Amino acid sequence: MGTLFLAVTAAPWYLFTFGIDPFLIGLFFFMLAACGFSITLGYHRLFSHLTFQAHWLVRLLTVVFGAGAFENSVLLWACEHRSHHKHVDHDDDPYCISKGLFYAHMGWLMFKLKPEPQFENVADLKKDPLVVWQDRYIHLLAVLVAFVFPAALGYAWGGWKEALGAFLIAGVLRVVVLQHATFCINSLCHYIGSQPYSSKCSARDSWLLAIITLGEGYHNYHHEFQHDYRNGVKPWQIDPTKWLIWVLSKVGLVKKLRRVPAEKILLAELAEAQRRLEQTLARPGLTETASAYLANAYHRLMGIAQQWTERKAQQLEVTREMLTELRREIRAATSILRLSGVRFA
Ligand SMILES: [Zn+2]
Ligand SMILES: [Zn+2]
Known part of the structure; x- marks a missing residue:
């Protein structure tokens, strides 16, 4: 809520007072892509669903920049996400769409009444030293990556003015944009679009949402075949996360990509x-x-x-x-x- 408040007050004030320059635009999109892909490729398809195996460098980068997305640790994210798949549309689904669009989008985070989960469904991740390390230092890491890192780059580029701009635009505003893009997967991807693979659950496919969510918008396919590294499975579908995984596999940084026949x-x-x-x-x-x-x-x-x-x-x-x-x-x-x-x- 703090970042949302700053994003609608301080960020517009900065833009109105100092304007925008190519450095800030570039840094905004770099951080958006780095943290965004860390969530879709790392948190989601790698750690939550184990759809491929990754080199330590990919794993390290995705846990570091994933922390900068301000969506908590891999351990908690994957635990809640695996529960979502298991109990989709039912009471134990953490972001259950049956409780309304706002609840599925962000209400579930604002009114968290249930105690912390027991982490029983992430026993594999609890054995992973990198995941455990990230979970232990998640809040410090999140602040460092999301705010201190862009602000330091801004300072090096153009002093205090640029540092403040980088903090507000590539830090705060970018966190809010990315969080809401992720929240859309839990809300709108269970609300609008088609259901070509199954209508057993509320998940839907939408090319428009796929653009906003780096390919996660093909959510009907994903719920039907969650262990496939692809979400947009057809050749014409827009799935940048799938494309990135494929490119990484060609340079040997990821392997054993799982595909449904x-x-x-x-x-x-x-x-x-x-x-x-x-x-x-x-x-x-x-x-x-x-x-x-x-x-x-x-x-x-x-x-x-x-x-x-x-x-x-x-x-x-x-x-x-x-x-x-x-x-x-x-x-x-x-x-x-x-x-x-x-x-x-
Ligand atoms: Zn879902
Ligand atoms: Zn999933």
Whole structure:
């Protein structure tokens, strides 16, 4: 709340009085990227979900700059996040969307009534000396990285005026921007967007939120396949965190990237498309033409699902052509569904 207060009072005052220069703009974006990727790549995909293995340098940088995001330690973050996945939309979900958009966004942090968790679900991280060290010194580290570091760079660049600017813009304002981007994953990513992989929980996919959250906006996929290092799994989806992990793997700084096989992903999409077709067909007031279209799409999907089950039973190899066909059928079914939502509803 202190940083939020300063971000809406002192930061605009500084900008109004002294203006902005390229150094401050550069430092703001550098800190935003360094701390942002430390959360998405480090706290989330590496430490919480173990979706790949990383060189000590990547681990060190992400715990140091992650502290500067002011989102507490890896240990507490991962503990709460793993609970979120396990109990999503239920009472034990720390940022449960069923308690409202504001609660999921920041209310859960403002009115923390429950005692500190027991850290039972992070036994692996409790054995990691780097994580334990970060947890012990988290508050000191957070202040040093978030505020002292940019202010010192500012001082070296242009004296006290620049130090104050760096503290307010690349420190305080950047903390607030990054915190709210992260909070959006817990709130808006469970509120707006599509559910192509599963509608079992509230998580949704949104390209717009993916831009704000460095790729975490493909949250429906992430909740369905949390051990995949990718969130935006399709080639055209915007997932800068996935791109960075991939680049790091090419230079040998990360390895053993975990991917869900394309076939498994498509079968999840197939099941979800079938379920939605069924639901739409059961809707009252559908025209005869709409029903016929939907029923046709539904039977085609049933047919292809049947084929896949048989092939699986016979342990036959999945060919590229089969995957293409499956992809085509799902695309046809979802476009019919989209059309039925607009024209036949
Ligand atoms: Zn979620
Ligand atoms: Zn997650």
